[in-house]
Amino acid sequence: MCADLLPELVRLDEWGYPVVAPGPVPAELAAEARAAAAACPALALRLRKD
Numbered sequence: 001m002c003a004d005l006l007p008e009l010v011r012l013d014e015w016g017y018p019v020v021a022p023g024p025v026p027a028e029l030a031a032e033a034r035a036a037a038a039a040c041p042a043l044a045l046r047l048r049k050d
Helices: 027-039
Strands: 010-012 018-020
Touching: none
Parallel strands: none
Antiparallel strands: 010 018
């Protein structure tokens, strides 16, 4: 589900786990990133501020 919400930055590996592109989330994708992190099973994704 998380990869579907943010395909620009998240892909699924061969086992179905989300893999996130390195680097910061672009500002224009911030809302989608929050939705993807909230929808991802087992809290597999988390957003943080650096």
